[in-house]
Amino acid sequence: MAEQIRIAIAGHGNLGRGLEAAIAKNPDMSLVGIYSRRPPEQIKPQDAATPVYEIAALKDHTDAIDVLILCGGSKEDLPQQGPEYAALYNTVDSFDTHARIPDYFATVDEPAKANNRTALISAGWDPGMFSINRVIGEALLPDGATYTFWGDGLSQGHSDAVRRVPGVAGAVQYTRPVKEAVDQVRSGARPTLTTREKHKRECFVVLEEGADANKVREAIVTMPHYFDEYDTTVNFITAEELARDHHAMVHGGFVIRSGNTSPANTQVIEYALRLGSNPEFTSSVLVAYARAVYRLNKMGQYGAVTVFDVAPGLLSPKSAAELRAELL
Amino acid sequence: MAEQIRIAIAGHGNLGRGLEAAIAKNPDMSLVGIYSRRPPEQIKPQDAATPVYEIAALKDHTDAIDVLILCGGSKEDLPQQGPEYAALYNTVDSFDTHARIPDYFATVDEPAKANNRTALISAGWDPGMFSINRVIGEALLPDGATYTFWGDGLSQGHSDAVRRVPGVAGAVQYTRPVKEAVDQVRSGARPTLTTREKHKRECFVVLEEGADANKVREAIVTMPHYFDEYDTTVNFITAEELARDHHAMVHGGFVIRSGNTSPANTQVIEYALRLGSNPEFTSSVLVAYARAVYRLNKMGQYGAVTVFDVAPGLLSPKSAAELRAELL
Ligand SMILES: NC(=O)c1ccc[n+]([C@@H]2O[C@H](COP(=O)([O-])OP(=O)(O)OC[C@H]3O[C@@H](n4cnc5c(N)ncnc54)[C@H](OP(=O)(O)O)[C@@H]3O)[C@@H](O)[C@H]2O)c1
Ligand SMILES: NC(=O)c1ccc[n+]([C@@H]2O[C@H](COP(=O)([O-])OP(=O)(O)OC[C@H]3O[C@@H](n4cnc5c(N)ncnc54)[C@H](OP(=O)(O)O)[C@@H]3O)[C@@H](O)[C@H]2O)c1
Numbered sequence: 001m002a003e004q005i006r007i008a009i010a011g012h013g014n015l016g017r018g019l020e021a022a023i024a025k026n027p028d029m030s031l032v033g034i035y036s037r038r039p040p041e042q043i044k045p046q047d048a049a050t051p052v053y054e055i056a057a058l059k060d061h062t063d064a065i066d067v068l069i070l071c072g073g074s075k076e077d078l079p080q081q082g083p084e085y086a087a088l089y090n091t092v093d094s095f096d097t098h099a100r101i102p103d104y105f106a107t108v109d110e111p112a113k114a115n116n117r118t119a120l121i122s123a124g125w126d127p128g129m130f131s132i133n134r135v136i137g138e139a140l141l142p143d144g145a146t147y148t149f150w151g152d153g154l155s156q157g158h159s160d161a162v163r164r165v166p167g168v169a170g171a172v173q174y175t176r177p178v179k180e181a182v183d184q185v186r187s188g189a190r191p192t193l194t195t196r197e198k199h200k201r202e203c204f205v206v207l208e209e210g211a212d213a214n215k216v217r218e219a220i221v222t223m224p225h226y227f228d229e230y231d232t233t234v235n236f237i238t239a240e241e242l243a244r245d246h247h248a249m250v251h252g253g254f255v256i257r258s259g260n261t262s263p264a265n266t267q268v269i270e271y272a273l274r275l276g277s278n279p280e281f282t283s284s285v286l287v288a289y290a291r292a293v294y295r296l297n298k299m300g301q302y303g304a305v306t307v308f309d310v311a312p313g314l315l316s317p318k319s320a321a322e323l324r325a326e327l328l
Numbered sequence: 329m330a331e332q333i334r335i336a337i338a339g340h341g342n343l344g345r346g347l348e349a350a351i352a353k354n355p356d357m358s359l360v361g362i363y364s365r366r367p368p369e370q371i372k373p374q375d376a377a378t379p380v381y382e383i384a385a386l387k388d389h390t391d392a393i394d395v396l397i398l399c400g401g402s403k404e405d406l407p408q409q410g411p412e413y414a415a416l417y418n419t420v421d422s423f424d425t426h427a428r429i430p431d432y433f434a435t436v437d438e439p440a441k442a443n444n445r446t447a448l449i450s451a452g453w454d455p456g457m458f459s460i461n462r463v464i465g466e467a468l469l470p471d472g473a474t475y476t477f478w479g480d481g482l483s484q485g486h487s488d489a490v491r492r493v494p495g496v497a498g499a500v501q502y503t504r505p506v507k508e509a510v511d512q513v514r515s516g517a518r519p520t521l522t523t524r525e526k527h528k529r530e531c532f533v534v535l536e537e538g539a540d541a542n543k544v545r546e547a548i549v550t551m552p553h554y555f556d557e558y559d560t561t562v563n564f565i566t567a568e569e570l571a572r573d574h575h576a577m578v579h580g581g582f583v584i585r586s587g588n589t590s591p592a593n594t595q596v597i598e599y600a601l602r603l604g605s606n607p608e609f610t611s612s613v614l615v616a617y618a619r620a621v622y623r624l625n626k627m628g629q630y631g632a633v634t635v636f637d638v639a640p641g642l643l644s645p646k647s648a649a650e651l652r653a654e655l656l
Contacts, residue, residue, distance in 0.1 A: 021590050026470055129597075136457075136643060138655070140457075140609075140643075143353050186602075188602075261349055261350060261605060261611070262349050264604070265576075265604035265605040267602070268600075268603075269457075271597075272600070274514075274595070274598075275596075276592070277593040277595070280590055280593050281589060306652055308639060309641055310639055311637050312464055312638075313637055320637070321430065323463055324430055324433055324636070325429070327463050328426065328429050328450055328635075
């Protein structure tokens with residue numbers, strides 16, 4: 001191995017744990033530390049030999065880390081951690097509040113540029129791999145339309161919303177694409193689809209003792225923003241069933257671009273993900289982009305960047321010549 | 329429009345004609361000329377206003393063309409035209425003899441570097457978009473396996489081979505993925521598949537008068553290299569049916585990467601193309617890469633490059649800020 005890229009993890013939630021697994025699959029990388037806002041003794045790394053530090057230690061470890069992967073939440077953590085650590089480290093994060101990306105980019109870009117760091121924001125699958133396919137699809141078929149479908153997948157935010165309904169003891173929510181809409185889009189037609197026509201929602205709910213099932217169902221399906229614009233099915237199950245059948249954080253979806261290159265000829269491009277674990281896949285993406293960030297920084301590309309700025313070859317541990325010979 | 333990219337086409341076959349349509353769909357580009365080895369009066373451009381030149385004129389037009397797209401055949405034309413024109417122009421081609429790519433890269437790289445030109449080789453869909461997905465799939469899921477399936481699609485080379493069989497008046501050949509193999513791969517299993525298990529071949533043949541159908545069928549299905557390793561079906565049709573039902577150059581296929589991020593969790597990535605016209609889609613890809621080559625050249629990246637060296641954002645007419653705001 002020519003050089004080991006020294007990776008550190010800031011934040012030990014789902015992504016942080018997924019990163020431990022992902023780094024172990026990449027022989028050109030080593031995990032040099034996990035940093036958390038919680039006391040180190042509360043963090044149990046997968047490999048007991050991995051050092052765990054309080055996050056404050058990051059101000060002193062700049063010589064020991066090539067790329068710091070930020071695993072904080074997009075809502076509260078990254079808006080503060082992103083700019084702070086981009087001043088000290090090359091960073092990668094998975095910031096996914098789509099509407100705030102331009103602002104977030106600017107707040108990370110400035111400290112990164114000022115300190116000759118490279119900070120890649122919003123990697124993962126959406127934003128991330130799906131975004132790349134939206135851009136390439138549009139560039140290849142300018143006379144066309146792009147559709148993003150999500151699911152079948154467990155939605156964290158919607159599951160949380162169901163759990164807050166009075167009478168609910170436990171719950172998960174799955175987002176599912178509507179088959180008729182998908183078939184239409186795949187055919188190369190370019191339908192205009194409403195929110196309700198694209199996705200449906202399915203909940204699996206454990207009731208509290210004595211709760212009224214009909215009241216709970218009504219409260220869920222009429223919930224503004226979360227469910228009122230969708231066709232929602234509510235299934236009542238036992239706590240055992242919830243624990244047994246619904247713990248996997250499955251997700252996925254697809255980006256479809258269809259367009260015409262001439263009046264007679266329709267072309268359809270589809271990028272699909274079927275993820276057994278959303279956070280483990282997202283972490284695998286973050287790791288590949290950490291490799292790219294390491295290289296971009298050595299090439300002198302400082303400041304904030306996104307997946308749109310990264311050539312595919314930079315994601316691979318193989319050399320350009322190997323890639324041309326083996327995979328082109 | 330800030331600046332128009334001036335594109336020229338060298339070679340007016342299927343791709344050359346597809347390029348005329350593709351350039352017309354991109355308002356930031358203009359087609360400044362078609363260059364052919366045949367006499368200009370034999371070439372009929374889609375837009376009668378498009379200038380047509382003898383290919384020898386290319387030695388004098390270097391100031392009028394930003395990117396020259398080479399549409400010659402990979403076997404005979406590009407090995408000579410690629411290096412020759414990379415000394416004079418920024419170029420894009422679709423060289424698709426996979427085994428010879430490293431050699432071809434080297435022969436184009438030298439004149440391009442010596443003359444501060446950027447020459448992108450082997451764009452299209454395979455090599456091209458499929459190659460990108462092979463590289464990214466492997467980088468995201470290092471513990472996994474990659475499968476490329478082609479079809480349903482009309483294969484030019486195999487159709488030509490059938491037409492050379494004595495007794496055949498006309499023919500087309502379709503390559504089709506074997507459904508059982510595809511389903512297995514999509515499930516996340518990582519099967520080892522033989523050539524026969526992955527694809528089958530289907531021929532539609534018009535017999536010459538008096539030809540023996542059984543002899544023709546036998547000659548086709550046992551043909552070495554082309555058919556003997558596959559399960560091949562031969563259908564006999566009329567000349568009218570051939571003309572009516574089999575003129576579209578449909579093609580496509582998919583690249584599937586499946587892998588594990590942990591023992592419990594399988595992830596599947598699939599990139600699929602369903603192309604109403606293989607040459608028109610390929611030409612659309614070449615045009616998007618012409619935009620990227622134009623920009624790379626302005627950025628000072630000289631020499632031969634491939635799709636692996638091109639960041640997705642460079643393919644789009646939109647600015648980086650627009651892409652972040654609209655598509656990330
Ligand atoms: N782009 C994409 O495709 C994509 C996909 C998935 C997720 N994401 C983004 O990634 C972000 C992080 O996702 P996640 O699933 O890893 O979130 P998470 O599990 O809630 O973790 C977020 C942070 O919360 C803290 N935390 C975790 N477990 C805790 C506990 N038991 N008690 C107290 N604090 C705890 C951790 O920080 P400390 O260790 O510092 O306490 C961690 O970094 C999400 O906000 C989402 O925006 C993006
Ligand atoms: N990477 C990919 O995904 C991909 C996909 C499709 C094709 N390709 C590649 O693209 C190459 C070109 O494909 P194509 O379908 O455009 O090939 P084609 O139609 O056979 O054209 C090749 C060249 O032959 C000459 N030609 C065309 N029609 C002619 C005619 N009627 N009489 C005499 N000469 C004629 C043209 O040069 P002049 O005008 O100079 O005579 C033209 O540039 C193929 O070799 C293949 O390798 C790659």
